[in-house]
Amino acid sequence: MSGxxxxxxxxxxxGFIAGPGDAMDxxxxxxxxxxxxxxxxxxATGAMLVGRRTDEVGxxxxxxxxxxxxxxxxxxxxxxxxxxxxxxxxxxxxxxxxYLAGDIGEAxxxxxxxxGGKDLEILGADVAGQCLRRGxxxxxxxxxxxxxxxxxxxFYSAAGLARIDLELxxxxxxxxxxxxxFRVRSQxxxx
Numbered sequence: 001m002s003g004x005x006x007x008x009x010x011x012x013x014x015g016f017i018a019g020p021g022d023a024m025d026x027x028x029x030x031x032x033x034x035x036x037x038x039x040x041x042x043x044a045t046g047a048m049l050v051g052r053r054t055d056e057v058g059x060x061x062x063x064x065x066x067x068x069x070x071x072x073x074x075x076x077x078x079x080x081x082x083x084x085x086x087x088x089x090x091x092x093x094x095x096x097x098x099y100l101a102g103d104i105g106e107a108x109x110x111x112x113x114x115x116g117g118k119d120l121e122i123l124g125a126d127v128a129g130q131c132l133r134r135g136x137x138x139x140x141x142x143x144x145x146x147x148x149x150x151x152x153x154x155f156y157s158a159a160g161l162a163r164i165d166l167e168l169x170x171x172x173x174x175x176x177x178x179x180x181x182f183r184v185r186s187q188x189x190x191x
Contacts, residue, residue, distance in 0.1 A: 003046055003119040004138035005108060007128045009155060011142055016152035017125065022057045023152070030145045030176045033077050037174045041141070042078040046115025049107060051124025052086035055097070078121075083111045085127050104130040125153055132156070132164060137184050140166065144178040 009017050010027045018024055031038060082097050085107050089099040100107045108131060112120045122128050122137070131137050142155075166182035173179070 003044075003112060003115045003117055005112060005122060005131065005136055006045075006119045006139045006141060007122045007131070007137055008041065008141045009128075009143065011144055011155050012147045012149040012152075013144060014148045014150065015155050016149040017155055018057070018153040019149045020151050022053070024057060026147060026149070027145065029147070031143070035174060035177075037172075037177075037179060039077055044119050045078055045080065045121045046118025047081045047083065047111045048078065048121045048123055049083045049085060049100075049111040049127060051127040052084055052088070053126065054124035055084045055086075080118075081111070081114045083107065083114070085124075104134055105136065108136050125156065129156060129161070132184075133161060139169070140182045140184065142180045142182075144180065146176050 010031065011017050012019075012026075019026055033039075084097050084099050085101070085104070086099055087101050089101075093099060100110060104127070108120065122131055128137070165185040167185045168180065169183050170181040171178070
């Protein structure tokens with residue numbers, strides 16, 4: 001069985017996936033790491049492909065032991081390989097991360113192979129946008145949180161992206177979180 005390429009997003013009702021200054025701690029006002037639905041998604045995930053900026057936000061959260069950081073023990077309950085797509089890996093590189101550069105299609109293929117038949121989770125607005133533009137995404141999961149942030153990083157704001165049709169697969173509610181799951185029906189042709 002082959003895993004899917006999945007874009008997972010926690011999002012405010014006004015369409016932001018991160019607040020001003022890339023703040024992500026607001027998510028944990030509504031999501032707890034022991035939530036059954038989150039544990040289920042983490043268990044189905046075999047690997048992650050993350051953008052450099054998202055990785056740096058995670059590193060900052062870890063360094064400051066912010067809510068949601070791995071170092072705070074209340075982050076995403078995922079264990080598996082993490083790949084960071086970047087043209088400039090940090091010096092020194094993190095020991096538990098594989099850094100990839102180059103073509104997004106090759107990066108997705110590498111990370112999906114490492115997922116061992118489980119899903120590949122895509123994190124980061126830019127990486128998700130690259131994957132959507134190339135037609136590499138199978139599903140999008142949106143965790144809509146009951147908050148208006150007013151500013152920050154939008155769910156997706158790439159100018160020039162062709163229309164992408166989605167099929168709603170599931171809509172559930174878990175405590176304060178509304179979980180929407182979509183299959184990508186039509187995507188732009190691969191480059």
